[in-house]
Amino acid sequence: MSQANKRELAATFSPADIEAPLYQKWLDAGYFKADATSDKPPFTIVIPPPNVTGSLHIGHALDHTLQDIVIRMKRMKGFETLWLPGMDHAGIATQNVVEKQLAAQGKSRHDLGREEFIKTVWKWKAESGGAILAQMKRLGDSVDWSRERFTMDEGLSKAVQEIFKRLYDAELIYRAERIINWCPRCLTALSDIEVEHSDDAGEFVQVRYGDENISITVATTRAETMMGDGAVAVHPEDPRYKDLIGKMVLLPLVNRMIPIIADELVDPEFGTGAVKVTGAHDPNDFEMAMRHGIDMPIIMNEHGVMANSGTKFDGMDRFEARKAVVDELRLQGRIVAEKRPYVHAVGHCQRCDTTVEPRLSMQWFVKVAPLAKAAGDAVRDGRIKIEPEELAPRYFDWIDNMHDWCISRQLWWGHQIPVYYGPNGEVVVCGPNDTPPAGYTQDPDVLDTWFSSGLWPFSTLGWPEATDDYKKFYPTSVLVTGYDILFFWVARMVLLGLFVNDGIAPFHTIALHGLVRDRFGKKMSKSRGNTVDPIEFMDKYGSDALRFTLARGANPGTDQALAEEWIGGSRNFATKLWNATRFAVLNGATIEGELPAFDGLDDINKWILTRLDETIEAVDNYLEKFEFAKACEEIYHFAWDDLCDWYLELSKASFASGGESAEVSKRVLGHVLDQVLRLLHPAMPFISEELWCSFTGGETLVTATWPKSNFAMRDESSKAVVTQLQDLVTEIRRFRNDQGIKTSAKVNANFVGLGAHEAALRQVCRLEVMTGVPGAKIEVGKVIVEFDLTGAIDVKAERARLTKDLATAEKDRTTAKVKLDNEGFMAKAPMEVVQEIRTRLAQTTADIESITAQLAALPND
RNA sequence: GGGUGCUUAGCUCAGUGGUAGAGCGCUUCGUUUACACCGAAGAUGUCGGGGGUUCGAAACCCUCAGCGCCCA
Incomplete structure (x- = not known):
């Protein structure tokens, strides 16, 4: 410890003054840099890579705070910690951003051409991308910046090619013509989870197909696709249509004959029980069409515009065509029934909200069945633990029913599919080291962004090379992320991680947290106008305050509400610690020299050390279980209630007295403060560092040792003594309050039956030694306090106070008595419970006696 | 439609069988040499409704109602 590091603390706490310099100090010292050659056990977290287009929102602030808490604690526990930062290239999102900029100049990406467009995106990335990285520094993220990665980096791209080839060779990647989700605005295929369903108002019409010979009425919400019908389907057991199965029927508007088929997929309860089969434009119809060998004409182009139907509707937008088709059918008298609005689930593009169009096209897929089985098993057999475990069923539900994953995207920004086609x-x-044969052309599509982020835990560490980082830090330790990307990202990492690593999981624990919502628990959204800006909060209250508020609200896997004044509350807590430290320093608190022998301490010092040790144990346990809210709660109440409100107050007399007792208190207080600042450091790194360094003269808390519980520093009886002191103080204060005695006023009083700690009590309650005759007294347990109020006692107030106490005591006594009179209770309740109730009965009985006597002794008013 | 979760103080939430808790808010008083971003004292709950199990239920079971989320 060097005296030179000790600093005087400013009279008021200003987060802005300390945070940026401290972060710079940590960077300069290289505390966050992991050492692959270290002998320490590794502990690794890879950050959920934020989109390169993104900026820090409140959800990131929560996610990063929790990860930083874990990584900082592990670092203090002596692990070789690596928290690896980086960003995701975010295919569609990024391409959209750059295209929008081009559009402002009246250009499209096609004007530039593929190569030039990609250059433009990289340029955009260099200039405007990654704003979030600077904001992460603001938050205090202890990430290793020397290992920052980007999913489009050369190394990561090699990993993408390598795994694509391995999956292809294992026949787990294939190319096929399938019906996929298509965004007519982004002009690309989407995977199932990139489609968001909402209940929208549509229309439901019943249309009579056929002519005077054979006719059947079908029900549909998508009349415009009827030009692409290849059949009409009914349920095989439906008596209404039994005779029609196998017959041909006239398709109106296009005047084509189509068969009536029977398929189990048809729900006889839906509409008329007869549906149109449009194989190229509906996933269910596609299945039926495949089963029955039905034609699947494509009558819409990639923009969602009608095309090649051979009707007058060609060239109309799909929604325009829907109306026109129904109008035409109505004219022809073919509309049997119409319902509008008809609310039903409609898919939308996750990125641009455009209504998704099912589209038959050639795409690349991952065959997920064997991979998903392995991914489910890894959690089932405990190789991966999901915290909280209540969320595991959701994981199973999804992974066990996962459809093949469409991984090709008709975009330019992303990893181009490493497949080459020959002239024939x-x-x-x-793979990364292969050269395509001359004259072959590469598949123009790129891969789903989640394909490359699915490799993140190992691609960032150098895989497929066996680098030092990979050997030291892989598999990673814990994955901390929001449950909202469990399917998008987490499941994919498990899937691909197990595949490349022969069943070894990419992490052993998935710690899921929830979403940050507004103060009323409502989802934040731009349309609601209830979003908040974490940067603004950090400016106003400091990063520590924001972090602590978020961590304190973070119960595993559940959403949390956030209100600005709660952040103010955390700032108040920081100020409290600041002032408590100033007070401690003022009174000479120190960490120098041996801690006095525990057994020789008085009750107050034993008590605070006992509470400290309990807090250390609780905080450590909670943090190891990702119970951030409970850990913060423990620290908060220990620091504010036990340390500031009680220990500091009860110790003031000791400090004032000087001598040996003061020396002991100084050393104990120094120890407690040192330890509590260490406990606080992961959650509030800035203020804890500032206070600890200035108070101890030490270099840093970042690499300081994490507190360790020590049961030899506990004494239960001291807790009982201090609890009694607290009761006494509370009752004296209450008496003073009820009597209207100013807090600052000194009152003459004496104690009867009090053992030690009289000086501490007198200090806290502002009582002077009484020489006169007592004018009033109160009883707290076995202790009597006699006051000299020189006859000025407020009898009415005193009677009210005692009457209230009497009522409480009587109620408690009755409760206890009823229990003890209950034969069932006496026969079946455990001994210790019965004993506890007996003690309660005795105590309340004594209280009633004493209060009654006091009431009787009061003069009439 | 299939899952799944929730309903506890004015608000947001802890609390998995033994006298109901926290933060914020509220009321009153108060500048006592750490702190008014503070201190002290105080008020506020048939723990969603109904039924059951149990000596004992906010907690376990059943049921009804309301709200939410995920998937289709």
Whole structure:
């Protein structure tokens, strides 16, 4: 410890003055940099890579705070910690941003051409991307910046090619013509989870197909696709249509004959029980069409505009066509019934909200069945633990029912699919070290962004090379993220991680947290106008205050509400610690020299050390279980209630007295403060560092040792003594309050039956030694306090106070008595419970006696 | 439609069988040499409704109602 580091603390706490310099100090010292050659056990977290287009929102602030808490604690526990930062190239999102900029100049990406467009995106990334990185520094993230990665980096791209080839060789990647989700605005395929369903108002019409010979009425919400119908389907057991199965029926508007087929998929209860089969434009219809060998004409282009139907509707937008088709049918007298609005689930593009169009097209898929089985098993057999475990069923539900994953995207920004086609339709898949044969052309599509982020835990560490980082830090330790990306990202990492690593999971624990919502628990959204800006909060209250508020609200896997004044509350807590430390320093608190022998301490010192040790144990246990809210709660109440409100107050007399007792208190207080600042450091790194360094003269808390519980520093009886002191103080204060005695006023009083700690009590309650005759007394347990109020006692107030106490005591006594009179209770309740109730009965009985006597002794008013 | 969760103080939430808790808010008083971003004292709950199990239920079971989320 060097005296030189000790600093005087400013009279008021100003977060802005300390935070930026401290972060710079940590960077300069290289505390966050992991050492792959270290002998310490590794502890690794990879950050959920934020989109390169993104900026820090309140959800990141929560996610990062929790990760930082874990990583900082582990660092203090002596692990070789690596928290690896980076960003995701975010295919669609980023392409959209750059295209929008081009559009402002009246250009499209096609004007630039693929190569030029990609250059433009990289340029955009260099100039405007990654704003979030600077904001992460603001928050205090102890990430290793020397290992920052980007999913489009060369190394990560090699990992993408490598795994694509391995999956292809294992026949787990295939190309096929399937019906996929298509965004007519982004002009790309989407995977199932990139489609968000909402209940929208549509229309439901019943249309009579056929002519005077055979007719059947079908029900549909998508009349415009009827030009692409290949059949009409009914349920095989439906008696209404039994005779029609196998017959041909006229398709109106296009005047084509189509068959009536029977398929179990048809719900006889839905509409008329007869549905149109449009294989190229509906996923269910596609299944039926495949089963029955039905034609699947494509009558819409990639923009969602009608095309090649051979009707007058060609060239109309799909929604415009829907109306026109129904109008035309109505004219022809073919509309049997219409319902509008008809509310039903409609899919929307996650990125741009455009209504998704099912589209038949050639795409690349991952065959997920064997991979998903392994991913489910890894959690089932405990190789991966999901915290909280209540969320595991959701994981199973999804992973056990996962459809094949469409991984090709018709975009330019992303990892181009490493497949090359020869002049005669040859297909060659190239790994990172392969060269495609001359004259072959590469597949123009790119891969789903989540394909590359699914490799994140190992691609960032150098895989497929066996780098030092990979050997030291892989598999990673725990994954901390929001449950909202459990399917998008977490499940994919498990899937791909197990595949490349022969069943070894990419992490052993998935710690899921919830979403940050507004003060009323409502989801934050731009349309609601209830979003908040974490940067603004950090400016106003400090990063520590924001972090502590978020961590304190973070119960595992559940959403949390956030209101600005709660952050103010955390700032108040920081100020409290600031002032408590100033007070401690003022009174000479120190960490120098041996801590006095525990057994020789008085009750107050034993008590605070006992409470400290209990707090250390609780905080450590909670943090190891990702119970951030409970851990913060423990620290908060220990620091504010036990330390500030009680220990500091009860110790003032000791400090004032000087001598040996003061020396002991100084050393104990120094120890407690040192330890509590260490406990606080992961959650509130800035203020804890500032206070600890200035108080102890030490270099840093970042690499300081994490407190360890020590049962030899506990004494139960001291807790009982201090509890009694607290009761006494509370009752004296209450008496003073009820009697209208100013807090600052000194009152003459004496104690009867009090053992030790009289000086501390007198200090806290502002009582002077009484020489006169007592004018009033109160009884607290076995202790009597006699006051000299020189006859000025407020009898009315005193009677009210005692009457209230009497009522409480009588109620408690009755409760206890009823229990003890209950034969069932006496026969079946455990001994210790019965004993506890007996003690309660005795205590309340004594209280009633004493209060009654006091009431009787009061003069009449 | 299938899952799943929730309903505890004015608000947001802890609390998995033994006298109901926290933060914020509220009322009153108060500048006592750490702190008014503070201190002290105080008020506020048939723990969603009904039924059951149990000596004992906010907690376990059943049921009804309301709200939410995920998936289709």
